[in-house]
Amino acid sequence: MNKTPSTITITPDHDPYTPHGTENSVSQLATPVRDQPGELPLVPPDPVMDARDLNVFYGDFHAVHDVNLKFGRNDITALIGPSGCGKSTVLRCLNRMNDLVTGARVEGAVNYHGQNIYAKGVDPIAVRTHIGMVFQKPNPFPKSIYENIAYGPKVTGMKVDNMDDLVEEALRGAALWDEVKDKLKQSAYGLSGGQQQRLCIARTIATRPDVILMDEPCSALDPIATSRIEDLMLDLKQDYTIIIVTHNMQQAARVSDRTAFFTARPDETTGNRTGLLVEFGLTSTIFSNPRDKRTEDYISGRFG
Amino acid sequence: MSVSSTTQAGSPSGAGLSAAPPDLSAKRRPGEMVIKLILRMATLLSVVITFGIIAALIDPALAFFREVPLSDFFSATDEPGAVRSAVFPLMVGTALTTVIALALAVPMGLGAAIYLAEYASPRSRKWLKPTVELLAGVPSVVYGFFALFFVTPVVLQGWLGLDVNFTNSWAAGLVLGVMIIPTVASLSEDALSAVPQALRQGSLALGANRMQTTLRVVLPAALSGVAAAVVLGLSRAVGETMIVTMAGGAVKNMALDPGEPHMTMTAFIAITAQGENPVGSTSYNMLFAVGLLLFVITFVINAISVTAVRRFRQEY
Amino acid sequence: MSVATRSARETVEIRLSDGRSRERNPASILFLIALWFSLFFGVIVLVSLIVDTAISGAGRFDANLFTNYESKLDKSTTGFRAGILGSIWLMAFTALLAIPLGIAAAIYLEEFADRRSRFNRLVEINLQNLAAVPSIIYGMLAVAVMGLLGYQFKGIVLGGAIALALLILPVIVITTREAIRAVPQEIRQGSLALGATVWQTTWRNTLPSAVPGIATGTILGLSRAIGEAAPLLMLGMAMVRWDPSSIESKVTALPMQIYHLSSMPQEEYQVAASAAIIVLLVMILGMNALAIFIRNKFQKSW
Numbered sequence: 001m002n003k004t005p006s007t008i009t010i011t012p013d014h015d016p017y018t019p020h021g022t023e024n025s026v027s028q029l030a031t032p033v034r035d036q037p038g039e040l041p042l043v044p045p046d047p048v049m050d051a052r053d054l055n056v057f058y059g060d061f062h063a064v065h066d067v068n069l070k071f072g073r074n075d076i077t078a079l080i081g082p083s084g085c086g087k088s089t090v091l092r093c094l095n096r097m098n099d100l101v102t103g104a105r106v107e108g109a110v111n112y113h114g115q116n117i118y119a120k121g122v123d124p125i126a127v128r129t130h131i132g133m134v135f136q137k138p139n140p141f142p143k144s145i146y147e148n149i150a151y152g153p154k155v156t157g158m159k160v161d162n163m164d165d166l167v168e169e170a171l172r173g174a175a176l177w178d179e180v181k182d183k184l185k186q187s188a189y190g191l192s193g194g195q196q197q198r199l200c201i202a203r204t205i206a207t208r209p210d211v212i213l214m215d216e217p218c219s220a221l222d223p224i225a226t227s228r229i230e231d232l233m234l235d236l237k238q239d240y241t242i243i244i245v246t247h248n249m250q251q252a253a254r255v256s257d258r259t260a261f262f263t264a265r266p267d268e269t270t271g272n273r274t275g276l277l278v279e280f281g282l283t284s285t286i287f288s289n290p291r292d293k294r295t296e297d298y299i300s301g302r303f304g
Numbered sequence: 305m306s307v308s309s310t311t312q313a314g315s316p317s318g319a320g321l322s323a324a325p326p327d328l329s330a331k332r333r334p335g336e337m338v339i340k341l342i343l344r345m346a347t348l349l350s351v352v353i354t355f356g357i358i359a360a361l362i363d364p365a366l367a368f369f370r371e372v373p374l375s376d377f378f379s380a381t382d383e384p385g386a387v388r389s390a391v392f393p394l395m396v397g398t399a400l401t402t403v404i405a406l407a408l409a410v411p412m413g414l415g416a417a418i419y420l421a422e423y424a425s426p427r428s429r430k431w432l433k434p435t436v437e438l439l440a441g442v443p444s445v446v447y448g449f450f451a452l453f454f455v456t457p458v459v460l461q462g463w464l465g466l467d468v469n470f471t472n473s474w475a476a477g478l479v480l481g482v483m484i485i486p487t488v489a490s491l492s493e494d495a496l497s498a499v500p501q502a503l504r505q506g507s508l509a510l511g512a513n514r515m516q517t518t519l520r521v522v523l524p525a526a527l528s529g530v531a532a533a534v535v536l537g538l539s540r541a542v543g544e545t546m547i548v549t550m551a552g553g554a555v556k557n558m559a560l561d562p563g564e565p566h567m568t569m570t571a572f573i574a575i576t577a578q579g580e581n582p583v584g585s586t587s588y589n590m591l592f593a594v595g596l597l598l599f600v601i602t603f604v605i606n607a608i609s610v611t612a613v614r615r616f617r618q619e620y
Numbered sequence: 621m622s623v624a625t626r627s628a629r630e631t632v633e634i635r636l637s638d639g640r641s642r643e644r645n646p647a648s649i650l651f652l653i654a655l656w657f658s659l660f661f662g663v664i665v666l667v668s669l670i671v672d673t674a675i676s677g678a679g680r681f682d683a684n685l686f687t688n689y690e691s692k693l694d695k696s697t698t699g700f701r702a703g704i705l706g707s708i709w710l711m712a713f714t715a716l717l718a719i720p721l722g723i724a725a726a727i728y729l730e731e732f733a734d735r736r737s738r739f740n741r742l743v744e745i746n747l748q749n750l751a752a753v754p755s756i757i758y759g760m761l762a763v764a765v766m767g768l769l770g771y772q773f774k775g776i777v778l779g780g781a782i783a784l785a786l787l788i789l790p791v792i793v794i795t796t797r798e799a800i801r802a803v804p805q806e807i808r809q810g811s812l813a814l815g816a817t818v819w820q821t822t823w824r825n826t827l828p829s830a831v832p833g834i835a836t837g838t839i840l841g842l843s844r845a846i847g848e849a850a851p852l853l854m855l856g857m858a859m860v861r862w863d864p865s866s867i868e869s870k871v872t873a874l875p876m877q878i879y880h881l882s883s884m885p886q887e888e889y890q891v892a893a894s895a896a897i898i899v900l901l902v903m904i905l906g907m908n909a910l911a912i913f914i915r916n917k918f919q920k921s922w
Contacts, residue, residue, distance in 0.1 A: 343728035347733070610745060
């Protein structure tokens with residue numbers, strides 16, 4: 001576990017996790033960025049997770065190239081970029097959901113509390129109990145609200161003294177309790193889209209994960225529901241580490257502490273688009289003072 | 305922006321994870337392994353069935369061919385002796401009823417498919433399709449009864465005034481054709497519906513009407529799928545037993561007149577199985593020789609159909 | 621079309637002036653009539669089959685039809701008790717054999733198997749082929765299986781159930797796979813992301829959602845089995861004058877009895893067979909209606 005005090009800044013030049021300009025041709029695309037004095041350290045000093053030289057392939061297709069990222073404890077890290085840039089693929093690597101895609105292959109390492117989750121002998125199921133996931137489209141189970149929450153603790157064999165309390169706690173944690181406390185036995189399908197998504201978040205926190213991955217959690221929701229989820233995320237970060245993929249730059253700017261910007265580079269011969277990390281830093285820096293021309297173009301709406 | 309809420313190093317995460325690294329090691333789940341094994345064995349059963357069929361047929365068939373030379377088996381006339389071994393007349397009988405069945409089922413099935421895919425509104429399709437498929441749900445023994453007691457005496461001899469035998473290939477073939485209409489129609493409709501809408505719109509935009517579009521654009525585009533449907537119908541017709549046993553006749557007959565009775569391969573098997581042939585005798589074993597031949601024929605036909613379906617699925 | 625040879629200007633005029641009639645020319649109308657005919661030809665045949673059979677069997681829709689055994693002495697009161705009870709017994713044991721095996725194989729292929737492996741592709745092609753193997757061949761397989769089990773006389777409940785179960789197994793596997801596949805991937809991912817195993821996901825989430833589809837496919841498979849006579853013929857099922865009482869009871873089935881009676885010259889037997897056909901069709905129609913009811917009532921639209 002990384003016990004580096006927050007006052008010590010790891011400069012990118014010495015940190016193998018941070019993209020910088022000398023390693024290889026692709027890393028040269030990533031612009032070195034430096035810390036501003038008096039702000040949050042650029043690189044999270046106490047990362048819960050990190051990705052190291054992460055490459056993802058689907059069959060022969062090289063989907064993601066050499067991603068190096070650190071995810072700080074109790075941070076919200078946003079992964080942004082144009083569609084097809086591999087940000088969702090990277091997210092799905094973080095709790096081995098990519099294992100479920102036929103033909104997917106991951107190279108490099110994803111470390112969680114210092115353990116490579118792709119190492120031999122690691123149980124992807126155990127990984128997923130620590131690193132939960134919320135999906136793009138709300139996907140409650142075709143069961144009652146109560147059963148949706150109780151499902152995770154049941155299947156993972158969690159020791160639960162009182163399931164009713166746990167359900168209440170999870171629903172309160174997801175700011176849904178007041179809306180559903182009288183209809184816990186009713187089908188989750190009767191809830192609105194925004195409520196369903198908060199139920200999915202409640203379902204995830206019921207298993208007491210450490211990290212919550214969110215894959216465009218608001219893309220199917222209206223603005224009011226979206227703002228409720230954003231408020232919820234800011235509450236949740238007190239207790240959890242959150243990594244969110246979003247196509248909505250305003251959302252990234254509103255909620256995240258750090259932002260990673262990805263882009264897609266087409267292969268000259270095949271035309272396949274390989275995703276790569278362009279720039280990673282404090283959200284404030286990325287949005288106000290991006291170092292890379294491509295980040296600036298994307299953020300100012302010139303492409304993507 | 306909540307940059308102010310600075311991350312604190314080493315602060316315990318609210319999830320209750322202490323400093324000890326989380327245990328990610330692979331757990332042994334014996335129950336899961338056992339279940340997976342059971343499921344896998346059930347899957348293997350389908351392969352076992354195929355080999356079982358081959359084994360069940362080959363053993364007695366080989367015993368048969370030790371007694372009867374292949375030339376006698378594939379000859380047109382029964383050699384004098386205890387075993388009436390000629391299979392060629394049975395193949396003629398099967399071919400005759402199958403051709404009649406397809407001559408009816410292909411135009412009818414394809415016509416129904418075209419209507420359902422190109423003309424019917426989604427609402428009418430919703431009840432027209434199950435109605436056509438109802439034909440496949442009628443047991444073959446019922447069709448056999450209908451061919452024997454209605455089609456031959458009432459339709460062929462009565463209305464059409466044909467001079468046909470009590471059992472004949474017309475009745476068996478035509479009723480067999482009715483039975484396989486849904487097979488042809490259902491798969492053909494899938495193939496026609498899979499043709500991209502853009503092709504139709506392109507043709508209509510050029511000023512072609514619906515019939516021209518259907519016949520010149522959609523049908524050729526769906527041809528391999530329609531072919532697969534016809535081939536599958538063919539395999540059903542070759543393998544159907546009860547209709548030809550009841551209404552097709554029990555005589556080995558090389559004459560190509562469908563008004564006469566013809567015994568097919570399946571009818572031979574059904575009729576011989578009911579006879580007084582002791583197990584292990586050459587005449588009993590011949591059943592399996594014919595069964596093996598039937599299995600090989602339908603297997604080859606099916607393989608062709610499956611390949612054709614794959615091809616048209618790949619096209620779109 | 622001669623339109624192509626005319627000038628473009630003329631073409632436009634023609635299209636504008638008789639726009640609708642391009643769909644109403646004689647060829648198109650004839651084509652449509654032909655399509656209508658082919659669509660309803662089968663239905664006409666089916667209706668005449670049912671009407672003709674119902675008329676022939678009209679005199680025999682009495683209690684004797686259901687309560688009596690087959691009789692040589694009093695042909696006008698011959699009944700189908702043995703066949704009806706036999707068919708019910710055969711269906712029960714066929715279901716017992718085929719449903720668990722079929723569902724298990726379907727679950728394995730959909731949820732556990734690596735779709736790219738050569739073995740699994742072989743299994744898939746094999747299933748497609750098995751679904752089109754003639755039913756009488758399954759009868760021959762059942763004869764061999766019963767021989768291996770040591771039965772001299774094979775026309776018993778167990779033999780018939782084995783033959784019919786083998787026959788409908790591919791149908792059940794194929795329809796169950798479709799039902800499982802219809803459950804959206806998001807539901808599985810939601811469960812797996814919570815740390816559930818594949819089997820937990822299947823058992824607690826996918827299967828319950830797929831039950832209506834599985835039930836529909838299974839009932840349709842059984843309704844095919846209940847009408848089958850050819851494989852039972854291979855097993856040597858003959859006339860029976862008693863009720864089945866165990867899996868080793870000699871048994872007959874309704875289609876077998878119909879076949880048997882239709883080969884008799886006596887008119888009374890044909891009348892009885894006609895009535896029995898209507899009974900059989902009602903049973904099959906009932907099963908189909910049940911399947912459609914389940915599909916419409918319980919099928920989720922995702």
